[in-house]
Amino acid sequence: MLAQAGIDPNDRVFDLGCGTGTMAVIIKKQFPQVEVVGLDPDPRALARACKKAARESLTIQFDQGFGDQLPYPAASFDRALSSFMFHHLPAEEKGKTLREVHRVLKPGGEFHMADFEGPEDRKQGFFGRLLLSHAHLKDNSAANVIALMKDAGFADAAKVGRRTKLFGAVAYYRAMK
Numbered sequence: 001m002l003a004q005a006g007i008d009p010n011d012r013v014f015d016l017g018c019g020t021g022t023m024a025v026i027i028k029k030q031f032p033q034v035e036v037v038g039l040d041p042d043p044r045a046l047a048r049a050c051k052k053a054a055r056e057s058l059t060i061q062f063d064q065g066f067g068d069q070l071p072y073p074a075a076s077f078d079r080a081l082s083s084f085m086f087h088h089l090p091a092e093e094k095g096k097t098l099r100e101v102h103r104v105l106k107p108g109g110e111f112h113m114a115d116f117e118g119p120e121d122r123k124q125g126f127f128g129r130l131l132l133s134h135a136h137l138k139d140n141s142a143a144n145v146i147a148l149m150k151d152a153g154f155a156d157a158a159k160v161g162r163r164t165k166l167f168g169a170v171a172y173y174r175a176m177k
C-alpha cells in the first residue's frame with residue numbers, strides 16, 4: 001500500500017485506525033521528513049504505538065478519536081492511509097468516515113486503503129468464510145466501498161489491487177480528491 005501511495009518527502013500523512021502504529025512507524029522510518037499523524041479510538045493500542053515510536057526515536061503524532069469525527073481542520077493532509085480498519089465500521093459509519101477523510105485531505109490529496117473484501121466473491125476459503133461471518137463485512141464488497149467513496153466526494157475511486165490470503169481476499173483502493 002505504501003508503494004501505491006507514492007508518498008513525497010514533504011507530505012503530511014494520516015493513518016486512520018493506526019492501531020499499534022506499525023504502518024506509521026514504517027512510514028516515518030522510510031520518509032523521515034514526512035509528518036505522520038495516526039488516529040485510533042483504542043487507548044491501549046495508542047499507548048503501544050507511542051512506545052514503538054519512542055523506541056525508534058521517531059516523532060509521530062498519535063491521537064485518540066473516531067474516523068467519523070476527525071479532530072483536524074479541512075485540507076490538513078496530502079495522503080490518508082488506512083489498513084484493515086474499514087470492516088470494523090457499521091454501515092452507517094462507513095459513509096460518514098469517508099466524508100471525513102475527504103474533508104481533511106488537501107485538494108489533489110489521495111486516500112489509500114487496504115481491507116478485507118466483503119462477499120461478492122464466493123471463492124473464499126474456510127477462514128475467509130469465518131471472517132465473512134463478521135457482520136460488518138457484509139457491506140464491505142469492493143463495489144460497495146467504491147460507491148461509498150464516490151458518494152463521499154472522491155472524484156476517482158478504484159480498486160487497484162487484490163491479494164488472496166489464507167483468511168480471505170484483501171482489496172487495495174485508491175481514491176483521489
Ligand SMILES: C[S@@+](CC[C@H](N)C(=O)[O-])C[C@H]1O[C@@H](n2cnc3c(N)ncnc32)[C@H](O)[C@@H]1O
Nearest residue numbers: 017018019040041042045066067083084085088
Ligand atoms: C485490525 S486493526 C488494524 C490496525 C492497523 N491499521 C494495522 O493494520 O495494523 C483495526 C483498528 O481500527 C480501529 N478502529 C475501529 N473502529 C474505528 C473507528 N471508528 N475509527 C478509527 N479507527 C477505528 C481499531 O481500534 C483498531 O486499532
